[in-house]
Amino acid sequence: MSAKRNLGFWEMFNLSFGFFGVQIAYALQSANISRIFATLGADPHTLSFFWILPPLMGMIVQPLIGKYSDRTWCRMGRRKPYLLVGAIIAVLVMVFLPNAGSLHFSTRVFLGLNMAMWFGLFSLIFLDTSINVAMQPFKMMVGDMVNEEQKTTAYSIQSFLCNAGSLMGYIFPIFFTWIGIANEADLGEIPDTVKFSFYTGAAILILCVLYTFFKVKEMPPKEYAEFHGIDLQAREEKKGEGLFQLLKKAPEAFWTVGLVQFFCWAAFLYMWNYTNGAIALNCWGVDAAVEGATASAEYQAAGNWVGVLFAVQAVGSILWATIIPRFKNIRTAYVVSLLIGALGFASVMFIHNQWVLFVSYFLIGFAWAAMLALPFSLLTNALEGSPYMGSYLGLFNCTICLPQIVAAATGGAVLHLVGDSQPAMLLMAGVYLVMGACCVYFINTRKTH
16 A cells, blocks of 8 residues: 655645635625525524425435446546536526525415515525535545645645635625625615625635635546555445445444434524524514515614624634644534633623624624534544545535435424524524533544444
């Protein structure tokens, strides 16, 4: 087996630079989707249902991307063809989605939704799916091309670029407001600040992805097999193994880390879904459930402030990511990060000053840093030597998608249980992170193949 050479900093940087652009798109989606659908007329109690189909599509698409990219090799590479296709689709959807309220759809209602919301819903499905298709190859390429010693460093670089992209995506709406772009629109239409944010994000996304596409040269099959100690002949004999067979043989880390992931991602779906309504009520005194409230200047100002708070979260995540490697025990780092994030979530319910919320979302960033860096490092190290790295990473994406589906499906019911209070939903997010921290105890880092 050939020596697993170390990569230079810029080689690892190039592997993940496209992630910067992809994360801008993801940040725009997470910070603005609830605002968009509320503006189009969605009721707060049904708002969470708009988040079910995107992760459901992710559960279907991601394992298939992993499975088929494991078997792909062409002039463009192994993972890069999927990366490029996902990015192109994401760019197209980002141009159309924020125009859902401006395309002169009929006011006809079908299954309780107006046609603008149906257009927005299907656009969201394609956007989330394409972003995940573009995002997953970056995780796979680090697993493919980086040795065990450097993997934590490589994922830390990816985490930094991820948070830097988030920071940029979150502040776009308030930046465009600051330079004079209209942040208000007619009832049922999306403000120009949001539209320009999506257009700019789409342009940066495709440029960043093209940079990685042309800078990175993936390993051909023989070199890849030597690097990972894979017996190509044995692999051919096992070629018929499907995803369900692989799932049965998944390493213990797949399941134990996945359990932690369940509570973490459910918590963050609540953040994406209910932050806008929560701070509009607490800090601007605007109840999104009141008819016409979402067209008010105060509600749209709250929408801009969500981007600022999420940017603060990204700053907290960037800084905490530099501290995580200093922990001697990775499980301790995981627990501490999630508990601090839980404190940040819980505090949102009791804060009525928009500036004090900086502290809350800065602390939430600690949990986000751990979620980005630790699960994939733990899993890919447990999978070292497996010829099915992409398939397992695709399957592992279900631990991100499934909790979002469950949280979205039950969000309306939970909202009723907490007295129809959107701020209380952020308290529930904190409870979920505490439960995730408790589950870290079950993580086993032993390698199994």
